[in-house]
Amino acid sequence: MRTFNAEMSKSYRVYIGRKILRTTATHLKKLGFSSRAVIITNKTVNKLYGSILEENLNKNGFEILLIEVPDTERSKSMGTALRIYDELISHRIEREAPVIAFGGGVVGDLAGYVSATFLRGLPLIHLPTTLLAQVDSCIGGKTAVNYLNFKNIVGVFKNPEIVLIDPDLLQTLPEREIKNGVAEIIKYGVIGDPSLFSLLEKRMDDIFESDPLFLEEIIYRCCKIKIDIVEKDERETGLRRILNYGHTIGHAIETASNFAISHGEAVAIGMCAAGRIAEKLGIFNDVERQERLIKIAGFSINLSNFDVEDLIRIMHFDKKVKNSKINFVLPRRIGDVVIRDNIPKKILLETIKGLR
Structure with a gap:
């Protein structure tokens, strides 16, 4: 087992290890x-692992309220949050009751938002079940729901009491969900860990084969990178923005596709776009290397079904827009990125059209 502290405005401990699910009550x-x-979860996770978690909690004297939401990005909405509030009110949930986010990124964001806003704050426990959630979204305190078809546009910061990461939960994960997480892992290699990027070039198959020891190592490295960044900039006023590498165009793709394209698929395309923009600006020479790894992970780099101007319009609603300028995280080399807000529209148009 690996464990470390996240020193935030509210500090918490992160545990990574096999069979942690069975020690939740402890x-x-x-x-x-x-x-x-x-417990806030989805139907898929509940069917696979819900009984294990409930049995562990019940045996240790906990009374459980289990709330199941549909396993889709559409669940991350104000409507779903309101339905959960109704459940919490009808069961007379009090401030001392922890909310366990037992699922992937959608469940984590939704449960985090609900826990932050109901009764002005319930304790939050992250128990992530997807690779994306384990390497990225369970760390850092961001919570949000989508609104008016804009991704993560309503949200608050809410740090958990604890994060419990069990790599064994990934054994039943479909390949598409593994790919979603791989996109974020590649991101971490590009923004701050060239040795991680090199490791992925050599051992990508071990992730898709769900090697538990290798996954534990990868999860640990990604979480540490994110924590090191967020500890320096918890509220995303500067450095933390580099964690959005690939997400500016990526979120626009998700929105324009009405979330038919998954987060990981969209971020993979967004990273390719950012790399090509950086190349056109003369600051990045590893476009082919980055795109080769993204293709090895099984991603298709294709925007042929998207309207270029529509994507740019959506980007202007992104949370990272400042003074009406779109912020882009651009690579200078593998392991180092820079933030730019002065990308000429001509280069942006050429880049997106080049991906069609």
């Missing part, structure tokens, strides 16, 4: 929780 009791708990 960790909750150490934090002082002992009576009621809310």
